Amino acid sequence: MTVSHRDSSVIAAPDGEGGTLVSRARELADLSYRSFLAAHDPPRIHWAAPDGLEIVGGGAAARLRAAGPDRFDALREGAGRLFSAPDADLPSPARPRAFGGFAFHAGHEPAPPWEGFPAAEFVVPRVQLTRTDETTWLTVSRYDPDADSEAVEAELDRVRSALTAHPAMQPSAAPPGIASTTRTTPREEWTRQVRAATDRIAAGDLRKVVLAQALEVELETAIAIPDVLERLRRTYPECYRFLIEPTESASFFGAPPERLVSLSGRQVETEALAGSAARGESPEEDHELMTSLLESEKIQHEQGVVVDTIREQLEPLGEVRVAEQTVRKLATIQHLRTPIRAELTDDEHVLSIVEALHPTPAVGGLPPEEAWETIRGTETFERGWYAAPVGWFDADGNGEFAVAIRSGVASDDLVTLFAGNGIVADSDPDEEWEEVQLKYRAILDALAAE
Numbered sequence: 001m002t003v004s005h006r007d008s009s010v011i012a013a014p015d016g017e018g019g020t021l022v023s024r025a026r027e028l029a030d031l032s033y034r035s036f037l038a039a040h041d042p043p044r045i046h047w048a049a050p051d052g053l054e055i056v057g058g059g060a061a062a063r064l065r066a067a068g069p070d071r072f073d074a075l076r077e078g079a080g081r082l083f084s085a086p087d088a089d090l091p092s093p094a095r096p097r098a099f100g101g102f103a104f105h106a107g108h109e110p111a112p113p114w115e116g117f118p119a120a121e122f123v124v125p126r127v128q129l130t131r132t133d134e135t136t137w138l139t140v141s142r143y144d145p146d147a148d149s150e151a152v153e154a155e156l157d158r159v160r161s162a163l164t165a166h167p168a169m170q171p172s173a174a175p176p177g178i179a180s181t182t183r184t185t186p187r188e189e190w191t192r193q194v195r196a197a198t199d200r201i202a203a204g205d206l207r208k209v210v211l212a213q214a215l216e217v218e219l220e221t222a223i224a225i226p227d228v229l230e231r232l233r234r235t236y237p238e239c240y241r242f243l244i245e246p247t248e249s250a251s252f253f254g255a256p257p258e259r260l261v262s263l264s265g266r267q268v269e270t271e272a273l274a275g276s277a278a279r280g281e282s283p284e285e286d287h288e289l290m291t292s293l294l295e296s297e298k299i300q301h302e303q304g305v306v307v308d309t310i311r312e313q314l315e316p317l318g319e320v321r322v323a324e325q326t327v328r329k330l331a332t333i334q335h336l337r338t339p340i341r342a343e344l345t346d347d348e349h350v351l352s353i354v355e356a357l358h359p360t361p362a363v364g365g366l367p368p369e370e371a372w373e374t375i376r377g378t379e380t381f382e383r384g385w386y387a388a389p390v391g392w393f394d395a396d397g398n399g400e401f402a403v404a405i406r407s408g409v410a411s412d413d414l415v416t417l418f419a420g421n422g423i424v425a426d427s428d429p430d431e432e433w434e435e436v437q438l439k440y441r442a443i444l445d446a447l448a449a450e
């Protein structure tokens with residue numbers, strides 16, 4: 001089934017033909033996610049949310065792909081067809097889900113380091129392992145014209161026997177080690193970029209823009225991303241963790257602290273996360289840094305722009321409640337954070353909420369068009385999927401998406417990391433530089449030899 005949608009297309013089966021999604025699932029004793037991933041070739045996914053939901057997937061029962069300005073419409077349409085006739089009523093954690101995400105911009109074309117990453121792509125894994133606080137489920141799915149339930153049952157049995165032969169625990173490999181790093185944006189260039197942005201803000205047509213940099217990291221040995229994610233779990237347990245590997249060419253991974261949206265029924269949860277400071281060496285210094293974050297007019301403005309924009313984007317969809325501002329403290333950085341909830345008036349697909357929110361001014365800017373024009377005219381590298389939505393949705397249109405920051409795209413022994421900062425009227429290039437370096441730390445520390 002291939003549907004042309006101007007310059008978008010949705011392919012709902014690996015061979016381009018339609019069918020019925022047939023899924024079968026069974027509860028399993030827990031097993032090592034890293035050994036599961038090691039046993040599967042791409043496409044592979046890994047998703048872990050701070051609430052304890054953790055999913056790995058291998059193979060593709062179906063892929064949905066879209067590009068261009070209609071990419072959200074095309075995906076919703078494809079998702080509707082893909083999930084139109086669920087053939088079995090599986091327990092909620094065991095249901096098949098589509099995992100993937102978007103490029104920051106609809107016009108993105110896959111090119112190095114983003115080979116294999118179109119403007120939007122989701123995969124329903126052929127084999128999915130879902131761990132909640134209570135249970136672990138194995139789900140096998142097929143989507144093709146002759147997918148019959150007996151064949152899927154038989155495949156489930158085969159996969160289950162193969163998996164139970166894997167070790168329940170697997171020791172992590174040593175970090176790959178860093179051989180060298182290369183910046184896309186030297187410091188003098190950054191200073192010039194930030195000054196040009198603040199001049200444009202002073203001229204009045206731009207209020208905020210998030211400018212980013214990339215850091216190319218050459219590793220001493222090839223990267224084992226599941227092991228890097230395991231190290232990130234230990235250091236950043238309050239963050240999401242994800243791996244998206246559509247093909248063998250490149251893998252996108254990260255540990256973002258920022259939720260774009262979670263939708264369950266009509267309940268939307270999102271947040272404004274913007275404004276950063278380092279962590280202190282002592283509790284006193286840490287407290288001082290937190291106070292300076294809370295009391296800085298500039299940072300409060302940066303955060304206020306994000307809260308107001310999210311509120312305005314959600315208000316047409318339902319009743320919005322903005323909770324009290326807090327500080328999110330991570331191992332190496334702290335951020336201002338305002339939780340935002342909404343109760344939708346009507347049923348909506350999570351992709352519609354993603355479309356309404358992306359890009360928030362925590363990663364784009366305001367007004368959005370002027371911010372994007374500034375980003376395009378300033379940054380000298382491809383954002384690709386950096387700072388864009390990554391996550392999952394299910395047959396009911398529920399799902400969860402993180403903002404893909406604190407992330408990198410890897411191929412063998414080369415990883416490109418990305419980090420950006422919100423620039424407002426009184427931004428100082430040196431302070432913004434230091435904050436960007438802090439944001440590389442999460443992934444850099446997980447790559448560096450111990």
Ligand SMILES: C=C(O[C@H]1C=CC=C(C(=O)O)[C@@H]1O)C(=O)O
Nearest residue numbers: 274275276362405419420421422
């Ligand atoms: C754009 C990034 O961070 C965003 C999220 C939190 C704090 C931010 C800031 O302080 O500018 C950014 O808005 C990034 O990590 O690359």
